[in-house]
Amino acid sequence: MAGEQPRADARRNVQKLVDAAREAVAEVGVGVTAHEIARRAGVGIGTFYRRLPSREALLTVVLADTFDELVAVARAALEMSDPWDGFTVFAESFARLRATSCGLRDVLADSPLDVDIDTRIAELRALTEQVVGRAQRAGSLRTDVAWQDIAFLLAATMTGADSMGLRLPPDQWRLSLRVILDGLRAPTA
Structure with missing residues (x-):
């Protein structure tokens, strides 16, 4: 039916x-x-x-669900009274979700996706630009860093499984994020 x-x-x-x-x-x-x-x-x-129909179909739903969560967090960040707090909430969610779903996009690269990931990515980009711009206009986020740089910096919180023979602790992204956020904070903030 x-x-x-x-x-x-x-x-x-x-x-x-x-x-x-x-x-x-x-x-x-x-x-x-x-x-x-x-x-x-x-x-x-x-x-x-x-x-x-397949494991890949489920992983596609998980990927879409992850992007939807990030979009919702970005929207909520824009509603927060303090732009820096909004930015840090968004940054932490981005880093956490990237750490817990890293590789999904790569594993699905050769699979036809039943959901529109590109539209979700475009929306996330637009919202990221707004979250970053809002914090910069408030004077709390460095203005010499473009919103696109933020995407790469946040992605850098989650690296490969090891470095110099050291195993990556599961919550390494939290320390990396703290250091990145300290570096992004405007000197006068």
Whole structure:
């Protein structure tokens, strides 16, 4: 019956799978299997494949969900009374989400995406520019740094799994972000 909404239990199972996939990608990485995601969601592998055509389809939903969360955080940051606080909330969310979903975009690069990621990215770029511009106009964020630079600086909080033979601690992004934010703060702020 075309056009019918999935049953409530079917929607719940899909949400469980999305939540489990986000958690698994954060802990295990993008190589997590459909079996592991189903196990974490508390559903069978048959339920997984009845609700989703593939692991890549689920990871696409997770990627879209991640961008949607970032867009929502950027909008909320623009509503905060203090532009620096708004910027730092956005920056922390960006760094955290990048750290917990790093590699999703790369693993899906060769897969046809059923969701419009490009529109989400364009919206996120526009909002990032607004969040940065607002903090700069308030005098709290250095004005010699372009909003595009901010995207790269925030992405730099999450590097490869090791450096100079040292293993990357899971929360290294937090320290990196603190140092980056200290460097971005306007000297007079």
